Amino acid sequence: MTAVRQDRTDLETSVFSSQERVVALHQVERSDWESSRLSITATLPEKELSSGPWSDVTVMAVLTEKSTNSRTTTLLERESTGSSTWAGQLRFWRSAYRSQAELAVIVVATVDGVRGRVVGRSDDNWLVDLTARTPVRRQELQVEEVDFRDGPHEWLRPYKDAPWMIETSGDIPTVHLNTGFEGIAELLNSNGSSMEKAVRDMLAAQIATDVWTAVFHSAVSDLEVDAEGNPQWPGGWRDAVLRGMLSDVLPEQSGADALREIHARRSESSGWNELQPRINYAATRRAKVARHLGTAVRVLETSQKGSKA
């Protein structure tokens, strides 16, 4: 990414990050933009490209988003004869995209007389984030502090005694933190004594365990299958959750096999119960429960020693 233009305005280069490979398009001051134009360059291994068994090399940038079924493509041109840098601009409309789109570069050529064969693709794609203000791969989690009893969400009222609720529908999973539950928000935001911190981290780990368990179940139950009944990687946060946790849940299998296995166990409900301890284990690992519990125990010991002395 070398530049981003929104409608008729060039955006600051700070809206994209080459390190994180993210473009953040949510501009607070202008939220009603119509279209954006991304300037893209791709460096290709020139030697490999010119010596392969193919002709008519074409380089294409492709912007896709699952939830809107949107696909926008543009051809990249070689910057100059013999150059290994290809460049182009991809213009897309805000009305056709919703939250997070993936930008890939694909190299296509004629091979054995067949046009349009894919001979290479970027393995580290960019994320075009329409909801982010800063170009970082975000923690895919939103925390909302809200009063369950008197707050704006009617559906949370029956849970007025619960300290938190997790919602996994929608673009990003959300933890609703009940401000009506006295002290919880203060505790989570506290930064006092080592004891306070230990309790805070324990609580955070407890919430995180719930979150990881909930998002995993949600991702597995929302899996889409293709015409042959094979589950598809879901994209978005569900994708990240599955790729991250399946290695702990089904350690003996990997990638597509693990996805097929988890889908089969869930939909045929045989072997699903047996997985629950493993799912719980994967969640506690991600929530770093062991580390936080260990720290808390140590802090407790120290303070007891201190009070005895």
Add this chain to the structure above:
Amino acid sequence: MTDKPEHMPDRLALLSDTNAAKSLSTGVLASRENPPYIALSKNSEPLRGAGARLDVEPLRDLIDDVMHLYRDDARTKADAWLAPRLHAALRLTRREAADARLWNFVSLSVAPDYVVWRHLPATGKNGFPPMVAAERFRGAHYTQAFSRLWWAAELFRDGADYRPVQVACGNQDVLNTVLRLDIIDHRPTAQALIRLVEKGTARTGREVNALSAVANTAASTLMYDVFAADDAWDGSILEEWIREGDSAPPVSRRLLPDGPDDGPVPEKAVDTLVRYFEELFVDANVRGRLTDES
């Protein structure tokens, strides 16, 4: 049977998946009781924005009409009538239509009686009474009762021309298999597949499945965009069409309405892909095809 909501909401709104799921009791799915309308209305979030397209009444009128028109027919036939009209009446962007909460609201607060009318099976499974699959009320874009029709119209229309949508929705196998494929996000691919269904090259469920399987598999090593290029899409035309919604007459019941005139799919690209898919299809091993034809 499920009743039409007594107090119809005035405006479309959003209903979260969590809240939708909570109201899908066995009684609601089996059509023994109505959805909890009062709780649903309390849990819905208003949609921002003015405009007649967010009025419930024109949408609800269409639903009343489709249930009347197809009262004596196979319910599946209603899809080809409703899909283009739903799309033309709502005038949504993809950005808006990708919000499942909108479709949850329509299926539960506006027209649960339609969902039951269209999707209640004749017999139950495993000794249970017949029940509508929960995913018809809240589910993926290709299964939910209304979003499947809207997305079929959006992905299969040829610019303003909804005729390919009628072909797509006239074949349940297209709705059930082709609609979920990512390859149809490329407009010429979608049109080419529909052309082959229209020509009768792929008619039965097996044939449609085989055709979509070969096209889909080939797409993993081929970029159709390169040899069957689509034109760049101009979003300002869609925005103009949405603005015109405020002054547009109700969607015609007799004639097929027009969609947003955002450019026809390039004919040459469709032809190229039709020929290519035909070749693939001939080579494909269509299970039981000979017996089907005898």
